[in-house]
Amino acid sequence: MASHPDQSRETRVKEPCPGARPSPGRISRLLGDLVSACYPSNRVWIAAHDHGIRLAEERKRGALFYTLDDMKLELTLRIVLERPPKGVDFGLQKGRGSAYETVQKQRSKESDLVFTFIVEAKAESKAALPSLHGPFVQGPPDQRFVYLDIGTYAGQDDSRWSRRLKIPLSGITMAMIKSQAVLEARVPGTGKDGGPSCATAKPFGGWKLLRD
Numbered sequence: 001m002a003s004h005p006d007q008s009r010e011t012r013v014k015e016p017c018p019g020a021r022p023s024p025g026r027i028s029r030l031l032g033d034l035v036s037a038c039y040p041s042n043r044v045w046i047a048a049h050d051h052g053i054r055l056a057e058e059r060k061r062g063a064l065f066y067t068l069d070d071m072k073l074e075l076t077l078r079i080v081l082e083r084p085p086k087g088v089d090f091g092l093q094k095g096r097g098s099a100y101e102t103v104q105k106q107r108s109k110e111s112d113l114v115f116t117f118i119v120e121a122k123a124e125s126k127a128a129l130p131s132l133h134g135p136f137v138q139g140p141p142d143q144r145f146v147y148l149d150i151g152t153y154a155g156q157d158d159s160r161w162s163r164r165l166k167i168p169l170s171g172i173t174m175a176m177i178k179s180q181a182v183l184e185a186r187v188p189g190t191g192k193d194g195g196p197s198c199a200t201a202k203p204f205g206g207w208k209l210l211r212d
Helices: 024-036 174-178
Strands: 043-049 052-059 062-067 073-082 089-096 099-107 113-122 131-133 145-151 162-168 182-188 208-210
Touching: 073 145, 089 113, 099 113, 162 182
Parallel strands: 073 182
Antiparallel strands: 043 052, 052 062, 073 113, 089 099, 089 145, 113 131, 145 162, 182 208
């Protein structure tokens, strides 16, 4: 007996290399393959959105997932450090532990200091908020933050200050990311002791969309 043509045909969907970003042409070809494929014992679910596609082939004996929408989206963040004490070096920490460097070093002159940088954002299917990644991102997934290095931690050897300021990356939503606007956080630069602010930034008003 001849086999059913649907049962003799097999369509393979290759997973992209880690970190690879599928091109629009590749996505179109994958969609074409899926549309032409026939799975008599399976159900194919396709969910498309602005930044990628997620494909899931659900089988009788379990589920096998191919994820193409796990592409990381770039997000520009801007920290405004308001009126820190004069003569102190500040910089953005890149890296973690002892293997870090301080970038965008600036010496305060009693005016605001601005630090602009890029992080990567990824939508997590089971999480209410996106997951943030990149060399500037610190902390566990549910408590991400960035550090500003201060005084000797910023490479100012003759400074009397050895501090870090922790700025939370909380409250950033996918809607904010998809707006493609710069997100800005303003934090006080001087602490109650008259020195540079340190530990977790307080008060912290959160991240705001910076409109042109």
